[in-house]
Amino acid sequence: MKHYLDFEKPLAEIEGKAEELRALARENADMDISAEVEALDRKAEQLLSELYRSLDPWRKAQVARHPERPHTLEYIEALFTEFTPLAGDRGFGEDKAIVGGLARFNDRPVVVMGHEKGADTHSRIERNFGMARPEGYRKAVRLMDLADRFGLPVITFIDTPGAYPGRGAEERGQAEAIARSTEKCLRIRVPLISVVIGEGGSGGAVALATGNRVAMLEHAIYSVISPEGCASILWKDAEKMRDAAEALRLTAQDLHALGVIDRIIPEPVGGAHRSREEVIPAVGKAIEEMLAPLEKLAPEEILAQRRRKYLEMGRKGLAA
């Protein structure tokens, strides 16, 4: 069963009809309905590209959170070889909301990590829907330290609603863990490349996304607060999330205009989940293009470049 978003309802109808016709044709071999099916397919395709040509920010947020959207582990499995997951913060536990380890990217050894939301009910619960606890960020710090000591580039995939707001997480120092992780991002002398593949949720995202180069998928979002959270605070009405999404300027296009991200990676028509074969290699190509020039720099220069980037950030406003 395909998952359709609210605004994709008309599309669901057309694609459903085409599917019914196909099923009918399979049962009755003498029926010739290929012309009708083709017409429906064309109509669906047209509607899809129309819908996705101008997604408003709230729709983008929905696409970014689409349950079938490829998540971190899928990218790691497709783009990396010899992936060897490493676990634990050496203090309290192993947080499955952040995956990471050693791997090879186009043959070179790297440290790769990211938030993992999970792909079905079981794994989603196991991964806590990609919402990390302090252990997750402390593991990230440990892995970045490892990368720094052995001169391995770090590649991070960002996909989280935010850090987990729970009692235990607070007691074990969620804020401190995030602060240390961001600090570590800024301290390592190896290239750090981040790709926001779905949701970049606030501090929980920044903790892994403070990179030399940051890219976003075309329909990904990256924001200081979720549209729902912002709406309930500033509009006193969580139902105003459309207005909030608009006002927050959380799309890849807005962030690029603001100079917060370096690059937008195009998605297939209908979003990343409609064609993994297209989007995953596109992400791989973008990472390679961002990483290669940085590898030529001296370690101190890599660190200095990252700091300059953030110190200078926010000088330009967004026109209109």
Next chain:
Amino acid sequence: MNWITNYVRPKINSLFSRREVPENLWKKCPECGTMLFHRELKESLNVCVNCGHHMHITPRERFKALFDGGIFTEIEVPQPVVDPLKFRDQKRYPDRLKAAQKKTGEREAVLVVEGEIMRTPVVAAGQDFSFMGGSMGMYVGNAIIAAAERAVERRLPLILFAAAGGARMQEGILSLMQMPRTTIAVEMLKEARLPYVVVLTHPTTGGVTASYAMLGDVHIAEPGALICFAGPRVIEQTIREKLPEGFQRSEYLHEHGMVDRVTDRRKLREELVTIIRMLMRQPPAVRGDLPEPAAAEDTASAGKATQDKSATKKGAAAGNPAGRNG
């Protein structure tokens, strides 16, 4: 409270009815209900003399009491682009800013100053919760960076008084980017081997706690302050259970190893100096022959003077927004 309600109105009232006590001379402690006389309250730094409850204090009031003779100079903060997103919720963001400026008499949610505490020179930054919840936007980020840069330049320690509801939503992603930016400021201090002491005051939450406020060499919390990443309401909604008494308060954080000390505001001055002088390998502070910090009446005007000066400089800085790193 401003000078009109504090001074003029009582004076006028006293002309007409000598017996009536103007109510604004008294403040009720929200914790124990004790009525506190305003002069007494000022002397105790807005701490209830009966139960020790710590009430809100503005950075300017705090600094007047903290620095020797109430004397300090303001450090100029580079003005960022105002309202970069053209943010509008029920109000326009520039209108909210103007309202906050009118209410507090301050330019933004943080005050960066330099001066001497018990003859120990320091740079200090104080966040003002009464200015849009002390929220961290680009100005606050610039202020923390300016404070660190000044401390490094003059080889002085930095004391940060944190107070914030979190990031400033009206600046969207750019407010979030202040987390890495302020972290770089802390890195500058660490690399220069200068002490960075954080005083966590009520409340310190969200992105501020998750960046520069939790990266100090020493963390001191004022009693009873709410210090957290996610607020208690958010957590209760998520896990649907009542949280224990005192959850996320200073004492609770102390027990869970997140802060070094919980210190009464009235004792902070001594304690900060003691810690800083040791970290700076300076001899113990000379006590006893120092001017009383209460003689601060002329500092109010001194503070204003620096503010006016920075206002004129602001025009020049706006013409060259990239100048700050230059």
